[in-house]
Amino acid sequence: MSEPVYSLRGHYAGFVSRLIAFLIDRGIIFSLIAIVAVVSSYLFQLVGLDVATCQIGPSVPGIACGSARMLLALFTLTFAPLYTITFWTLAGQTPGKYFLGLRIFCMDGEPLTLARSTRRYVGYILSFLAFGFGFLWITIDDQRQGFHDIFANTCVVYSWDAFQNQRLINRLSLKINRSRYLQNPEAFYSRGMTEADADYFSSEEPPSSV
Amino acid sequence: MSKSEKPIYLDGEYKIVPRRKDPDLAAYHSLVRMIVGSILVGSDELLTRTRAWEKQHPIEEMMDDGPHKQESDIVLLRHLIVGAIFHGPQLISRPVLSIAETTDRVLNLAGNLVGPFMRIPLFRPAQKRWRASRHKVEALVAYWVETGRQEEPYSKAMAQDLIPQLIDDVVLSLSMNEAIQTLVQVQAGMYLKHIIDNPTEVDELVRTVADRYIAYLNTDNKDAVQELVRIQVSAYLDYAKSNPEELEALVQVVGDRYLDYLQEENPEAIAQIVQGQSIGLVGEIADEVRARTVTSDSVVEMFMRSLLRRPARQELPLPPTEVLEQATMSIEEVIRRRNLEKRNE
Numbered sequence: 112m113s114e115p116v117y118s119l120r121g122h123y124a125g126f127v128s129r130l131i132a133f134l135i136d137r138g139i140i141f142s143l144i145a146i147v148a149v150v151s152s153y154l155f156q157l158v159g160l161d162v163a164t165c166q167i168g169p170s171v172p173g174i175a176c177g178s179a180r181m182l183l184a185l186f187t188l189t190f191a192p193l194y195t196i197t198f199w200t201l202a203g204q205t206p207g208k209y210f211l212g213l214r215i216f217c218m219d220g221e222p223l224t225l226a227r228s229t230r231r232y233v234g235y236i237l238s239f240l241a242f243g244f245g246f247l248w249i250t251i252d253d254q255r256q257g258f259h260d261i262f263a264n265t266c267v268v269y270s271w272d273a274f275q276n277q278r279l280i281n282r283l284s285l286k287i288n289r290s291r292y293l294q295n296p297e298a299f300y301s302r303g304m305t306e307a308d309a310d311y312f313s314s315e316e317p318p319s320s321v
Numbered sequence: 322m323s324k325s326e327k328p329i330y331l332d333g334e335y336k337i338v339p340r341r342k343d344p345d346l347a348a349y350h351s352l353v354r355m356i357v358g359s360i361l362v363g364s365d366e367l368l369t370r371t372r373a374w375e376k377q378h379p380i381e382e383m384m385d386d387g388p389h390k391q392e393s394d395i396v397l398l399r400h401l402i403v404g405a406i407f408h409g410p411q412l413i414s415r416p417v418l419s420i421a422e423t424t425d426r427v428l429n430l431a432g433n434l435v436g437p438f439m440r441i442p443l444f445r446p447a448q449k450r451w452r453a454s455r456h457k458v459e460a461l462v463a464y465w466v467e468t469g470r471q472e473e474p475y476s477k478a479m480a481q482d483l484i485p486q487l488i489d490d491v492v493l494s495l496s497m498n499e500a501i502q503t504l505v506q507v508q509a510g511m512y513l514k515h516i517i518d519n520p521t522e523v524d525e526l527v528r529t530v531a532d533r534y535i536a537y538l539n540t541d542n543k544d545a546v547q548e549l550v551r552i553q554v555s556a557y558l559d560y561a562k563s564n565p566e567e568l569e570a571l572v573q574v575v576g577d578r579y580l581d582y583l584q585e586e587n588p589e590a591i592a593q594i595v596q597g598q599s600i601g602l603v604g605e606i607a608d609e610v611r612a613r614t615v616t617s618d619s620v621v622e623m624f625m626r627s628l629l630r631r632p633a634r635q636e637l638p639l640p641p642t643e644v645l646e647q648a649t650m651s652i653e654e655v656i657r658r659r660n661l662e663k664r665n666e
Contacts, residue, residue, distance in 0.1 A: 121645040121648035126625075211611055216643075279616060283623060287624070287627045
């Protein structure tokens with residue numbers, strides 16, 4: 112029996128899509144930082160500054176070399192937030208998110224402002240500092256929001272006609288939950304399970320739609 | 322209430338009258354259904370066609386308003402009969418209705434007259450019998466009406482399904498008949514001779530018929546044509562699959578010719594093709610990655626929820642309407658709107 116397929120365009124995007132988009136963005140950011148570092152090192156070497164070995168001291172070349180290193184460090188530190196916040200504010204998506212067909216919106220449907228984007232980036236850092244649990248929260252949250260989304264009141268949605276393999280999902284869902292439900296249905300009810308859920312878990316075959 | 326039972330308004334109240342099932346009459350009923358269905362379908366079709374014809378050819382257009390010629394008695398009689406057929410029903414219906422009305426009045430009067438006598442206990446058995454037989458007749462009539470109501474659409478559907486099948490069977494049996502085959506061969510031989518002798522006539526005929534047929538296919542039978550093309554194409558593809566060497570040779574010849582044409586006459590077209598292919602490839606990769614990640618989103622979520630012993634998600638919640646509206650817009654549109662809002666501010 113073929114499962115009904117419907118577009119998930121506009122639905123909240125899940126953890127894996129967002130993780131891959133994040134990794135692509137990180138890849139782009141690190142590549143650009145590396146390119147800038149290599150090119151600038153080469154340019155500094157042309158004027159006699161070896162940024163890799165220079166000692167920061169009282170001499171003028173030392174100060175110049177130190178300044179150059181500081182500049183590079185500053186660029187390395189600020190590039191990632193600048194890149195991310197700029198893309199979020201101007202386009203509502205980074206190149207990685209664009210590749211995965213994801214877009215960020217405020218929960219009231221408005222596009223992100225600079226302040227909101229900055230707030231979201233701070234939320235990013237908080238999510239990271241919480242041992243990454245802030246990102247993992249996406250998998251549990253009903254609206255697929257991470258800590259940073261909740262902090263900035265934003266959400267990430269699919270901006271393309273996303274279709275999922277409903278058959279696979281139905282089968283897995285049934286496999287994962289059925290035995291546990293049959294062993295202790297009361298526990299499921301106590302966690303807010305409805306009658307429809309109960310029918311679903313007790314069925315022999317996966318239903319046509321989830 | 323089972324499907325074979327129908328409520329019928331009878332004697333001041335609704336009663337369930339079970340449908341009679343008579344296995345001995347099953348064949349008879351089937352035959353009657355087929356006949357009734359054929360008559361209904363045929364009369365519907367005939368009525369539709371006659372109405373359409375009348376619409377195309379209004380009677381006023383064909384009326385002869387000029388002075389009438391001298392007509393013989395026989396011709397006049399014929400006209401009289403035709404006219405009577407047209408106006409007869411009106412003429413007859415009036416007296417029939419008035420007779421029915423009079424009968425009704427007479428019966429009412431008789432009932433009023435006889436009523437007091439019938440209430441005498443002496444006539445009670447007769448009264449009971451009269452009432453019982455009246456109920457019986459009413460129930461029978463109601464049952465027949467209900468049967469007619471149910472059988473009419475069923476018979477129609479049966480006729481609509483079976484008549485084409487019957488025609489096909491008749492045509493098939495005729496085509497197998499030896500005498501008819503011989504006749505067709507003789508006729509075809511004669512006709513072929515005529516075709517060979519008159520090529521221009523045949524050419525004209527074929528062109529007219531083909532034009533008409535193409536117009537008919539384009540307007541009324543697009544789906545049928547598409548189905549036919551699909552069948553033909555799939556048959557051709559099957560053939561191509563079973564004869565790969567033929568297909569390969571053909572593709573090679575056509576491909577070589579096309580490459581020569583591109584290299585010699587359209588080098589920029591090749592550049593465009595390569596560019597388009599590259600973009601297309603990136604798009605395909607993106608689509609593939611997206612499709613897989615969308616499913617993975619739900620699978621990973623399911624495992625995580627299961628690990629934390631949360632109930633499985635039955636349905637993905639929809640974001641607020643404002644977000645949905647924005648998500649269906651292209652990025653260019655979002656940026657354009659935002660710029661417009663800023664300008665208005």
